[in-house]
Amino acid sequence: MSSLQCDFCWHQCVLSEGKTGICGIRKHTGNSLVTLGFGEVVASGVDPIEKKPMYHFLPGRKTFSFALFGCNYTCRFCQNHRISQTDSPSWPGRTGHSTPNPTTPRKLVDMMERSGCQIMSYTYSEPLVWQDYMLEVATLVRDKGKLNCMVTNGSFSPRALQRILGVIDAFNIDVKGDDRFYREYCGGALQPVLDAVETIAARRDTVLEVTTLLIEGIHTERMVKTLARQLADRGVQVWHLSRFFPHYRMTALPQTSEGFLEEMLLIAEAVGIPHVYAGNSALYAWEKTVCPACHKTLIHSHSYAGEAFNEIQQNIPGGVCVICGQHIYGRFNV
Numbered sequence: 001m002s003s004l005q006c007d008f009c010w011h012q013c014v015l016s017e018g019k020t021g022i023c024g025i026r027k028h029t030g031n032s033l034v035t036l037g038f039g040e041v042v043a044s045g046v047d048p049i050e051k052k053p054m055y056h057f058l059p060g061r062k063t064f065s066f067a068l069f070g071c072n073y074t075c076r077f078c079q080n081h082r083i084s085q086t087d088s089p090s091w092p093g094r095t096g097h098s099t100p101n102p103t104t105p106r107k108l109v110d111m112m113e114r115s116g117c118q119i120m121s122y123t124y125s126e127p128l129v130w131q132d133y134m135l136e137v138a139t140l141v142r143d144k145g146k147l148n149c150m151v152t153n154g155s156f157s158p159r160a161l162q163r164i165l166g167v168i169d170a171f172n173i174d175v176k177g178d179d180r181f182y183r184e185y186c187g188g189a190l191q192p193v194l195d196a197v198e199t200i201a202a203r204r205d206t207v208l209e210v211t212t213l214l215i216e217g218i219h220t221e222r223m224v225k226t227l228a229r230q231l232a233d234r235g236v237q238v239w240h241l242s243r244f245f246p247h248y249r250m251t252a253l254p255q256t257s258e259g260f261l262e263e264m265l266l267i268a269e270a271v272g273i274p275h276v277y278a279g280n281s282a283l284y285a286w287e288k289t290v291c292p293a294c295h296k297t298l299i300h301s302h303s304y305a306g307e308a309f310n311e312i313q314q315n316i317p318g319g320v321c322v323i324c325g326q327h328i329y330g331r332f333n334v
Contacts, residue, residue, distance in 0.1 A: 006033055008129060009023070009128045010072075010157055023071060023126075025130065035129070037068055038130070039104065040069065040103070041066050042125070043083055044065065047065045049119060052123060052149060054149060055209065055240075056207055056238050056275065056331070057330055058118070059308045060310075062116070063117055063120070067124035068127075069090060070130060071084035071126035073186045075186045077213070109137060119147045127151070135167060152171065154171075154197060165200070165203070170208070171208050172208075172210070174212070175197065175212050176193075176213065178226065185218075197231065207329075210238065211279065218253075219264070225267050232273050237329040241265055242281070243261050243278075262278075293326035316332050
Protein backbone atom coordinates (compact mmCIF):
# COMPACT_ATOMS: atom_id res chain seq x y z
CA MET A 1 0.00 0.00 0.00
CA SER A 2 1.35 3.42 -0.96
CA SER A 3 2.26 6.17 1.48
CA LEU A 4 0.16 9.30 1.90
CA GLN A 5 1.34 12.85 2.53
CA CYS A 6 -0.34 15.05 5.11
CA ASP A 7 -0.56 18.74 4.17
CA PHE A 8 -1.85 20.11 7.48
CA CYS A 9 1.44 21.78 8.47
CA TRP A 10 4.95 22.59 7.29
CA HIS A 11 6.25 19.12 8.24
CA GLN A 12 4.13 17.61 5.42
CA CYS A 13 4.76 14.11 6.80
CA VAL A 14 4.77 11.18 4.36
CA LEU A 15 3.09 8.30 6.18
CA SER A 16 2.95 4.61 5.40
CA GLU A 17 -0.01 2.52 6.54
CA GLY A 18 -0.40 2.54 10.32
CA LYS A 19 2.03 5.41 10.93
CA THR A 20 1.29 8.73 12.60
CA GLY A 21 2.86 12.09 11.85
CA ILE A 22 5.21 14.09 14.04
CA CYS A 23 2.14 15.53 15.76
CA GLY A 24 0.96 12.07 16.84
CA ILE A 25 -2.53 13.05 15.66
CA ARG A 26 -2.60 12.53 11.89
CA LYS A 27 -2.58 8.82 11.03
CA HIS A 28 -2.56 6.75 7.84
CA THR A 29 -5.18 4.06 8.27
CA GLY A 30 -7.24 2.20 5.69
CA ASN A 31 -5.58 4.10 2.83
CA SER A 32 -6.72 7.47 4.18
CA LEU A 33 -5.49 10.04 6.67
CA VAL A 34 -7.51 10.42 9.85
CA THR A 35 -7.31 12.78 12.82
CA LEU A 36 -6.98 10.93 16.12
CA GLY A 37 -9.37 12.32 18.70
CA PHE A 38 -11.60 13.94 16.06
CA GLY A 39 -14.47 15.56 17.95
CA GLU A 40 -12.95 14.87 21.37
CA VAL A 41 -13.00 18.29 23.01
CA VAL A 42 -10.30 18.38 25.70
CA ALA A 43 -10.84 21.97 26.86
CA SER A 44 -13.57 24.57 26.42
CA GLY A 45 -14.89 27.70 28.06
CA VAL A 46 -15.87 31.33 27.71
CA ASP A 47 -12.96 33.79 27.83
CA PRO A 48 -12.41 37.49 27.27
CA ILE A 49 -11.01 37.79 23.74
CA GLU A 50 -8.07 39.65 25.32
CA LYS A 51 -6.95 36.35 26.89
CA LYS A 52 -5.95 34.89 23.49
CA PRO A 53 -4.36 37.56 23.46
CA MET A 54 -6.30 39.69 20.96
CA TYR A 55 -6.34 43.42 21.74
CA HIS A 56 -7.34 44.67 18.29
CA PHE A 57 -10.07 42.18 17.43
CA LEU A 58 -13.31 43.10 19.18
CA PRO A 59 -11.70 43.92 22.55
CA GLY A 60 -14.24 43.97 25.34
CA ARG A 61 -16.07 40.94 23.91
CA LYS A 62 -16.26 37.34 25.08
CA THR A 63 -15.28 34.33 22.98
CA PHE A 64 -16.21 30.66 23.17
CA SER A 65 -12.88 28.82 23.19
CA PHE A 66 -12.10 25.14 22.74
CA ALA A 67 -9.41 22.63 21.80
CA LEU A 68 -8.95 19.10 20.59
CA PHE A 69 -5.73 17.29 21.53
CA GLY A 70 -2.43 17.81 19.75
CA CYS A 71 0.46 19.88 18.45
CA ASN A 72 3.04 19.58 15.68
CA TYR A 73 5.76 21.14 17.88
CA THR A 74 7.54 19.75 20.93
CA CYS A 75 8.23 22.98 22.82
CA ARG A 76 10.19 22.26 25.98
CA PHE A 77 8.41 25.14 27.74
CA CYS A 78 4.86 24.23 26.63
CA GLN A 79 2.19 25.75 28.85
CA ASN A 80 -0.47 23.25 27.72
CA HIS A 81 1.52 20.02 27.36
CA ARG A 82 -1.20 17.91 28.98
CA ILE A 83 -3.48 18.51 25.99
CA SER A 84 -0.86 18.76 23.26
CA GLN A 85 2.14 16.46 23.72
CA THR A 86 2.34 12.74 23.02
CA ASP A 87 3.90 12.01 26.42
CA SER A 88 0.58 13.01 28.01
CA PRO A 89 -1.70 10.26 29.35
CA SER A 90 -4.50 11.97 27.38
CA TRP A 91 -2.88 11.45 23.97
CA PRO A 92 -5.53 9.86 21.69
CA GLY A 93 -2.84 7.72 20.06
CA ARG A 94 -2.83 5.51 23.15
CA THR A 95 -6.36 4.31 22.44
CA GLY A 96 -6.72 4.64 18.66
CA HIS A 97 -8.54 7.16 16.50
CA SER A 98 -12.15 6.51 17.48
CA THR A 99 -13.86 8.84 19.95
CA PRO A 100 -16.71 7.15 21.88
CA ASN A 101 -18.85 10.29 22.24
CA PRO A 102 -17.57 12.92 19.82
CA THR A 103 -18.84 16.47 19.98
CA THR A 104 -20.18 17.21 16.53
CA PRO A 105 -19.32 20.57 14.96
CA ARG A 106 -22.99 21.52 15.04
CA LYS A 107 -23.26 20.74 18.75
CA LEU A 108 -20.20 22.88 19.45
CA VAL A 109 -21.71 25.81 17.54
CA ASP A 110 -24.93 25.36 19.51
CA MET A 111 -22.88 25.59 22.72
CA MET A 112 -21.31 28.81 21.45
CA GLU A 113 -24.71 30.31 20.66
CA ARG A 114 -26.07 29.42 24.09
CA SER A 115 -23.06 31.16 25.65
CA GLY A 116 -24.02 34.41 23.93
CA CYS A 117 -20.59 34.76 22.29
CA GLN A 118 -20.10 36.21 18.81
CA ILE A 119 -16.62 34.69 18.38
CA MET A 120 -15.41 31.08 18.25
CA SER A 121 -11.73 30.66 19.18
CA TYR A 122 -9.60 27.65 18.23
CA THR A 123 -6.92 27.70 20.90
CA TYR A 124 -5.21 26.06 23.92
CA SER A 125 -3.51 23.31 21.84
CA GLU A 126 -2.51 23.60 18.14
CA PRO A 127 -5.53 23.81 15.80
CA LEU A 128 -3.40 23.07 12.74
CA VAL A 129 -3.29 19.37 13.59
CA TRP A 130 -7.08 19.16 13.91
CA GLN A 131 -7.88 21.65 11.18
CA ASP A 132 -10.37 19.32 9.48
CA TYR A 133 -12.57 19.61 12.57
CA MET A 134 -11.84 23.33 12.90
CA LEU A 135 -12.85 23.99 9.30
CA GLU A 136 -16.18 22.22 9.77
CA VAL A 137 -16.90 24.26 12.89
CA ALA A 138 -15.68 27.53 11.38
CA THR A 139 -17.89 27.10 8.31
CA LEU A 140 -20.95 26.63 10.52
CA VAL A 141 -19.94 29.66 12.60
CA ARG A 142 -19.70 31.75 9.43
CA ASP A 143 -23.12 30.47 8.31
CA LYS A 144 -24.52 31.84 11.59
CA GLY A 145 -23.05 35.28 10.82
CA LYS A 146 -20.48 35.00 13.60
CA LEU A 147 -16.68 35.20 13.69
CA ASN A 148 -13.68 32.89 14.00
CA CYS A 149 -10.32 33.41 15.75
CA MET A 150 -7.36 31.01 15.48
CA VAL A 151 -4.50 30.96 17.99
CA THR A 152 -1.67 29.06 16.34
CA ASN A 153 2.06 28.52 16.02
CA GLY A 154 1.66 29.55 12.38
CA SER A 155 3.56 26.64 10.82
CA PHE A 156 1.06 26.19 8.00
CA SER A 157 1.73 24.31 4.83
CA PRO A 158 0.90 26.59 1.86
CA ARG A 159 -2.22 24.55 1.05
CA ALA A 160 -3.41 24.55 4.64
CA LEU A 161 -3.06 28.32 4.89
CA GLN A 162 -5.16 28.85 1.78
CA ARG A 163 -7.89 26.55 3.14
CA ILE A 164 -7.95 28.26 6.50
CA LEU A 165 -7.84 31.87 5.28
CA GLY A 166 -11.31 31.44 3.82
CA VAL A 167 -13.02 31.08 7.20
CA ILE A 168 -10.82 32.70 9.89
CA ASP A 169 -11.34 36.38 10.74
CA ALA A 170 -8.45 36.86 13.17
CA PHE A 171 -5.18 35.13 13.98
CA ASN A 172 -2.80 35.27 16.90
CA ILE A 173 0.46 33.68 15.75
CA ASP A 174 3.09 32.62 18.25
CA VAL A 175 6.48 33.61 16.81
CA LYS A 176 8.87 31.95 19.21
CA GLY A 177 12.40 33.16 18.40
CA ASP A 178 15.12 32.83 15.77
CA ASP A 179 15.59 29.70 13.69
CA ARG A 180 18.11 28.22 16.10
CA PHE A 181 15.63 28.67 18.95
CA TYR A 182 12.93 26.90 16.92
CA ARG A 183 15.14 23.93 16.14
CA GLU A 184 16.63 23.58 19.63
CA TYR A 185 13.57 24.17 21.79
CA CYS A 186 10.49 23.59 19.61
CA GLY A 187 11.13 21.08 16.85
CA GLY A 188 10.15 23.70 14.29
CA ALA A 189 11.52 26.34 11.94
CA LEU A 190 11.13 30.11 11.70
CA GLN A 191 10.73 30.64 7.95
CA PRO A 192 7.35 28.91 7.46
CA VAL A 193 5.95 31.04 10.28
CA LEU A 194 7.31 34.28 8.80
CA ASP A 195 5.83 33.32 5.44
CA ALA A 196 2.40 32.87 7.02
CA VAL A 197 2.74 36.12 8.96
CA GLU A 198 3.50 38.00 5.74
CA THR A 199 0.56 36.48 3.89
CA ILE A 200 -1.95 37.17 6.65
CA ALA A 201 -0.66 40.68 7.42
CA ALA A 202 -1.28 41.68 3.80
CA ARG A 203 -4.99 40.84 4.00
CA ARG A 204 -7.33 43.75 4.64
CA ASP A 205 -10.16 41.53 5.87
CA THR A 206 -8.18 39.65 8.54
CA VAL A 207 -6.74 40.82 11.87
CA LEU A 208 -3.28 39.55 12.81
CA GLU A 209 -1.59 39.78 16.20
CA VAL A 210 1.74 38.16 17.08
CA THR A 211 2.89 36.84 20.47
CA THR A 212 6.40 35.95 21.67
CA LEU A 213 7.14 34.32 25.02
CA LEU A 214 10.47 35.70 26.25
CA ILE A 215 12.81 33.43 28.19
CA GLU A 216 15.45 35.53 29.92
CA GLY A 217 18.89 34.04 29.35
CA ILE A 218 17.84 32.42 26.06
CA HIS A 219 16.17 35.26 24.19
CA THR A 220 18.69 38.07 23.76
CA GLU A 221 18.50 41.73 22.84
CA ARG A 222 19.98 40.91 19.45
CA MET A 223 17.46 38.13 18.82
CA VAL A 224 14.49 40.30 19.77
CA LYS A 225 15.72 43.25 17.69
CA THR A 226 16.18 41.02 14.64
CA LEU A 227 12.78 39.45 15.16
CA ALA A 228 11.18 42.88 15.54
CA ARG A 229 12.62 43.97 12.20
CA GLN A 230 11.47 40.76 10.52
CA LEU A 231 7.95 41.28 11.81
CA ALA A 232 7.87 44.98 10.98
CA ASP A 233 9.12 44.28 7.44
CA ARG A 234 6.19 41.89 6.99
CA GLY A 235 3.60 44.42 8.10
CA VAL A 236 2.92 43.28 11.67
CA GLN A 237 1.03 45.98 13.60
CA VAL A 238 0.47 44.28 16.96
CA TRP A 239 3.09 42.38 19.00
CA HIS A 240 2.60 40.90 22.47
CA LEU A 241 5.78 40.15 24.44
CA SER A 242 5.11 37.85 27.38
CA ARG A 243 7.06 36.73 30.43
CA PHE A 244 8.15 33.12 30.70
CA PHE A 245 7.31 31.14 33.84
CA PRO A 246 8.98 27.74 34.45
CA HIS A 247 6.95 24.89 33.02
CA TYR A 248 7.03 21.38 31.53
CA ARG A 249 10.67 20.49 30.70
CA MET A 250 12.12 23.89 31.60
CA THR A 251 11.28 24.12 35.29
CA ALA A 252 14.91 24.73 36.30
CA LEU A 253 14.97 28.18 34.71
CA PRO A 254 13.90 31.30 36.62
CA GLN A 255 10.90 33.30 35.51
CA THR A 256 11.58 36.19 33.17
CA SER A 257 12.00 39.46 35.08
CA GLU A 258 9.85 42.52 34.54
CA GLY A 259 13.03 44.50 33.87
CA PHE A 260 14.12 42.27 30.99
CA LEU A 261 10.62 42.31 29.54
CA GLU A 262 10.50 46.11 29.59
CA GLU A 263 13.89 46.34 27.86
CA MET A 264 12.57 44.11 25.06
CA LEU A 265 9.34 46.11 24.82
CA LEU A 266 11.35 49.29 24.28
CA ILE A 267 13.37 47.58 21.53
CA ALA A 268 10.20 46.45 19.76
CA GLU A 269 8.72 49.93 20.03
CA ALA A 270 11.89 51.56 18.69
CA VAL A 271 11.89 49.31 15.62
CA GLY A 272 8.52 50.77 14.72
CA ILE A 273 5.82 48.18 15.41
CA PRO A 274 2.85 50.48 16.20
CA HIS A 275 1.22 48.51 19.02
CA VAL A 276 3.45 46.63 21.49
CA TYR A 277 2.00 45.02 24.62
CA ALA A 278 3.27 43.24 27.74
CA GLY A 279 1.85 39.86 28.75
CA ASN A 280 2.00 37.86 32.01
CA SER A 281 3.15 41.10 33.57
CA ALA A 282 2.37 43.92 35.97
CA LEU A 283 3.73 46.50 33.50
CA TYR A 284 0.29 48.06 33.14
CA ALA A 285 1.56 51.02 31.12
CA TRP A 286 2.23 48.49 28.35
CA GLU A 287 -1.34 47.24 28.12
CA LYS A 288 -2.77 50.53 26.85
CA THR A 289 -3.84 51.00 23.24
CA VAL A 290 -2.37 54.30 22.08
CA CYS A 291 -2.93 56.16 18.80
CA PRO A 292 0.34 55.84 16.84
CA ALA A 293 -0.16 59.33 15.36
CA CYS A 294 -1.24 61.66 18.18
CA HIS A 295 -0.35 59.31 21.08
CA LYS A 296 -3.71 59.65 22.80
CA THR A 297 -4.53 56.70 25.04
CA LEU A 298 -7.59 55.13 23.45
CA ILE A 299 -7.99 52.09 25.72
CA HIS A 300 -6.49 52.42 29.19
CA SER A 301 -6.62 48.74 30.13
CA HIS A 302 -7.30 45.41 28.47
CA SER A 303 -7.77 43.74 31.85
CA TYR A 304 -11.30 45.05 32.31
CA ALA A 305 -13.44 44.10 29.35
CA GLY A 306 -16.39 46.36 30.18
CA GLU A 307 -14.18 49.44 30.40
CA ALA A 308 -12.45 48.59 27.12
CA PHE A 309 -15.80 48.20 25.37
CA ASN A 310 -16.97 51.62 26.58
CA GLU A 311 -13.70 53.33 25.62
CA ILE A 312 -13.88 51.90 22.11
CA GLN A 313 -17.27 53.52 21.56
CA GLN A 314 -15.94 56.85 22.80
CA ASN A 315 -12.39 56.89 21.41
CA ILE A 316 -12.32 54.68 18.30
CA PRO A 317 -15.61 55.37 16.50
CA GLY A 318 -15.56 53.77 13.08
CA GLY A 319 -12.07 52.39 13.77
CA VAL A 320 -10.34 55.79 13.85
CA CYS A 321 -8.84 57.92 16.62
CA VAL A 322 -11.43 60.38 17.92
CA ILE A 323 -8.76 63.10 18.26
CA CYS A 324 -6.79 63.00 15.00
CA GLY A 325 -8.70 60.64 12.71
CA GLN A 326 -5.82 58.15 12.41
CA HIS A 327 -6.95 54.66 11.38
CA ILE A 328 -6.36 52.23 14.26
CA TYR A 329 -5.38 48.77 13.10
CA GLY A 330 -7.90 46.04 13.84
CA ARG A 331 -11.60 45.40 14.08
CA PHE A 332 -13.42 47.06 16.95
CA ASN A 333 -17.08 46.53 16.09
CA VAL A 334 -19.05 43.48 15.00
